[in-house]
Amino acid sequence: MTVRPDKRAITSWALYDFANTIFSMNVISLYFALWVTVDHGGQDILYSLALSGSMFAVAISVPVFGAISDHTGRRRFPLTLLTLIAVVATALIGQTSQLAVGLCLFMTANYCYQSALVFYNGMLPSIARQSNVGMVSGYGVALGYVGSIAGLLLVKPFVADGGRAAAFLPTAILFLVFAIPCFLFVKDPGPKPFQVDVGQAFRTLRATIAGASQYHVLFKFIGIHFLILDVVNTVIAFMAVYANKVIGFNDSQITTFLILSTAFAMLGSVIIGWLVKYKGTVFSYWTVLWIWLAALTIIMVSPGETLFWLVGPLAGIGMGGVWVVSRTIIVELSPPEKVGEFFGLYGLAGKMASIAGPLIWGSVVWILQDTQTLKYRVAVGSLLLIAVITIILFNKLQDQFPKHSATS
Template identity: 40%
Template sequence: MRKKLVILSWGMYDLANTIFYINIITLYFALWITVDMGGREIYYSITMACSMLGVAFLQPVVGAISDRYSKRMPFLIGFTLVCILFTGLLGLIHTLWTGLLFFAIANAGYQMGIVFYDMLLPEISSHRDFGKVSGTGIALGYIGTFIGLLLVRPFAMQGGRQAAFIPTALFFLIFSLPCFLFVRDTAVQGCKSRSAGLSGIATQIKQTLSNWKKYPGLFRFLIAHFLYLNAINTTMMFVSVYGNKVMNFTDTELYKFFLFSTGFAAAGSIISGFIADRIGVKKTLMGTIGLWCITFILVAVAFNKQMFLIIGPLSGITLGSTWVASRALLAHIAPVEKRGEVFGFFGLSGRASMLGPVLWGAVVLLLEPLGLLRYRIAVLSLLVFSIAGLAILRKVPEPARSRS
């Protein structure tokens, strides 16, 4: 009973942070910057890139610190509160550049919180049910999309897109509380002494990098993760902009599109968890990345709203499955005594995946004479990252599945 409460409380954090992701990164902030404030897509791209690159290099260090002290929750709570604070402040400012600065800080807190949330997965679940527990968290995350859109939309309809920012911060806090209250740190077997300090942590990270051959497939997976997340992060950042400018979706139509797609994402995340436990997480992840390639092609050739709406369920299923399989695969192959550090590198490979957004911004800017066609070309450019990631992922050994 206690384990079920912990898993549910842990998954509630996925629900909570998705409220931030859907309302800020995907929907209202992107349109507030590019439509309400008249900013170019490249401004949003570069801001996100700077924020996530800074986070990416900090995560392995902080992850190693958390290993040394066997602590996850203080970092999770602290970074989440940073995100909540600056998300709320976004609702009070009136200039483009201040908005971009506050967003960069809020996003950094959000991204850092996720890595400590991910670290808790192998501590609250067993080797044989990583996929199902991960799938539960992802499914709750997509329920968070429903809840976040439904709760925040009335504020945006009445006060405009910026009016969505403060309610998003408040709901993020409220739905995070079960995780803060009921999930506890557990002793991590193999953690080193606390006395070594920062120099010892630097040595620990250096040893992990120099001894990468001891961890079969780990660094290949991180490189593949870096590549395919370039495509996925870009999709989530600019889907509302693409829908608004290319497909002529109104905010209400975008809202319905996200609700429609999210139902399939929630179902896909649960089903993919069971599939991963049945056929293996690597095979599941490879199939998912293949579906992403098909999705990008379909988006680029969609010339009416009806076709774009049909793509929604496919993109939802692939998105949910990607998070489930990626997190479960890493939980399988990460050494127990280095989980925090390895999940930090997992965050590094994911949060440094900002080549895609910068490429998108550059394509849209440089091909401006082509009009709306430039957005379709930008979508097709994401295939490069997906195909390269899939090629490297093929060389990652499939981890053995527990029979217990």
């Protein structure tokens, strides 16, 4: 008997993606970095340490949260609790004038936001039921992009009236309001007693890593992908700072720039998805890598606003495309019975990249702190070097891909 999907649950689940991308865009990508570095005159390394420290805590917690999600089936309560803590911490950032307190609140909010995603993603198979999981996931991704743009536009008037500190309370409220349907209407099917072996969770992770090393091409690709994610995650975290301090963008221009990038990320997902289907994953991944190389080069050499505006569409397409093609490669290279395990490792690589990339940026800027804008251009240069290394390594690996990966 075919079980009909619960449309209300699917809509509620997808709305959570709308909700959490409002937090991601407004807090991580835009206002908090500028609140630290401009409003409070803090060094970039402070934001780097706060972001990387919270992501390190997430990386340690993910195996445990994954075990709770998989073994107990209880996802709604942890998702709700973590989201509520993130909402409260976000709202409080705007109420403090102390930089140290703000950094601690950000670390708490980001840790809870990132950790909640483990339970959110775990809900997908049960709400999709026998419908297309990829299609339901696509609804979430699409609403996520819309949420990014909506969050920027809805919070912009508050910032215009009250400065960047005024961004955090409305962001928190929007995050909460659009997350509530998921709390109410996405239920846990057959939850089990809360019994989790924490040690076993880490033993499973270690076994997954050891198992992946036997699949040499896959293991090497995850390493290569980690490098390009260093670039992507760092650009997401620090582009607003660079646009403000080097290019001279004001907040309104940065908001427009981020909306432009997000719109092209939506377009990039479609374009790269088409390339994957008709040209294969190798060609598509090359396209993404060269787009990022071009974007970073323009960022580093831009003398002013005119040329820099080209970065928005390029980085957007590269950002949207990198996830589409990399996930497809993981599926192509993984044995069917191990796809779930290797996606877990793929996710871990993304979290580790969120630790390494911002630390590299912050360290370069801190070391060259007396060089005005040069330190930021050198920081971008370090990302450009990582992109070049990624291209060299992928060039060596591509011949080991299955034949059908080269062309579809």
